[in-house]
Amino acid sequence: MAHNRYREAQPSGENTIVDAEIAQLTAAGVEVLPFIRSSDEIPSMSKPAKALLPISPIWAPKAQHDLDRLLVEHRPDVLHLHNPYPLLSPWVVRTAHRRGVPVVQTVHNYRQVCSSGLYFRDGVICQDCRGRALGVPAVVHRCYRGSRAQSALMATTLAVHRPTWRSVDRFIALTTAVADHLRDYGIPDERIVVKPNAIPDPGTPAAPGDGFLYMARLTPEKGLDLLLKAWRRHPDGALGPLRIAGDGELRPLAEAAAAERADITFLGPLDRPGVRAALAESAVVLATSTWHDVLPTVIIEALASGRPVLGTALGGIPYLVGADTPREPAGTGPAEVASAPAGSSGPAMPSGVERGEAGWVVAPEPAALAAALPVARAGAAALAPAARARYERTFHPDVVTKRLIDIYADVAAVPTS
Structure with a gap:
């Protein structure tokens, strides 16, 4: 399970979902090897490591080295990727494929196309970068972190890794709308599965309140x-x-x-x-x-x-x-x-x-x-x-976790119990 955690100062539903998914899979008897990096690590990095940060969304050499070592040692059936930015890079897909490990990715946003991942700019829906080889509008409008330089880097990353994303073995679209987005990006139907997230069962609902x-x-x-x-x-x-x-x-x-x-x-x-x-x-x-x-x-x-x-x-x-x-x-x-x-x-x-x-x-x-x-x-x-x-x-964990295990089994060609 590969994920670059968002900063804890900026609460992230994605971090919560990854943690829950690991717990749910483990409870179901799946051995999960977390391959986690956190953006909170950046301030404490050494000067040489910080010097490489500008290229890390395109190619993060330390992450590739560490992942390759894990793949060789543990020989997992599947690599499940969530967010790769900025410390993992989509290059982890290539690293896994080089070791013969299929890749599943959960698509939490629109960052295959959009530098901010939101399709939203200046208070309105924006899809100016759809269909472009390079997301120049994202650079012009400083869509990534309010910086023209960082937006240029992200737009370049998305252009460089278009073939990487198209090599992913199975995309998990959280909803039918995300499946539409992936089809529009050029992903064939047979590599898209709609599987939402789950949350723990809070128990029998209370009687409805008011308002x-x-x-x-x-x-x-x-x-x-x-x-x-x-x-x-x-x-x-x-x-x-x-x-x-x-x-x-x-x-x-x-x-x-x-x-x-x-x-x-x-x-x-x-x-x-x-x-x-x-x-x-x-x-x-x-x-x-x-x-x-x-x-x-x-x-x-x-x-x-x-x-x-x-x-x-x-x-x-x-x-x-x-x-x-x-x-x-x-x-x-x-x-x-x-x-x-x-x-x-x-x-x-x-x-x-x-x-x-x-x-x-x-x-x-x-x-x-x-x-x-x-x-x-x-x-x-x-x-x-x-x-x-x-x-x-x-959306119950029992239903969603079974579905996820079935997806793993399909891409790894291993039987389910």
Whole structure:
């Protein structure tokens, strides 16, 4: 299991998922050899090591040496790669193949194409680098860490490693939207498997609470501003309480909204008991991202707790709530998702609102979200059992871990028990 951990000062769902996956596989009887580097190591590196950092996304020589030694000593069946940047480099794929070890990669973002990995720039969806041999727009707009030089390095890395990525034996797409992204990149269907992440089972859900919970990083792409614009279209108290949890650059926006209206409470960042309590107190969880959010873990947490979700029809959100419909791989913008077909079950939905198995999705526009909020509040109790059922069938560790082991067995050509 190869992964470059993101800095601990910047909480990462990807780090959490890798740790959980290792634990789940180990509990299932799989021997896992972690090959982990952390960006927190960078400040303490020696001067010679730091001098090599600019080339490490393209080729990290120490990582290749260490990985090669591990492969020779342990002869693993599969290398499972998550994030390779900056200390591992996609070159680990070539190192594994040189030793005859097949490679599986979980795709957590869009960094095969996009230097930032988000398809999001200056507050809007951006796909300017799609289809280009070199992502020049990323350099012009300083998309990677706000630096033209670092953006040039990342754009070069993506160009150099296009053949590397296309040699991966199996891609794990976390949702159908990520599978579309990989097809658009040129990966054939037979090398793509849709397998979401899992979270531990929190147990029997509490009875539904009241109101809405928004729990996310407080950054522009997570859609707090969109939510507040929609919320303000209703009188204070008309929708029940709105609880906002999280931290980030938009914290002042959340604090100001809570001071402005009696029906908004800002909870700040929450620990695990705090998350469970906030979920128990609420009836609906909100996921109002304005980018192609790959797999918001908060949605899986909501379903596990028997809470339906109201989200935007972008990225993996429709898949998570069981409302994904066939669409063009090129991506969805507000105009495209606004015309999504209405759900076929339950009462007629307002224009721009689609009901799924475990929630609702809407166009990422204030009017559409405002129309959906009372629909979600009225339908929350009826949809709560379906939300829990979707978790048990699709996102429970027992289900997801078996699926992952089957993927390993397929690429390694070894029988499963």
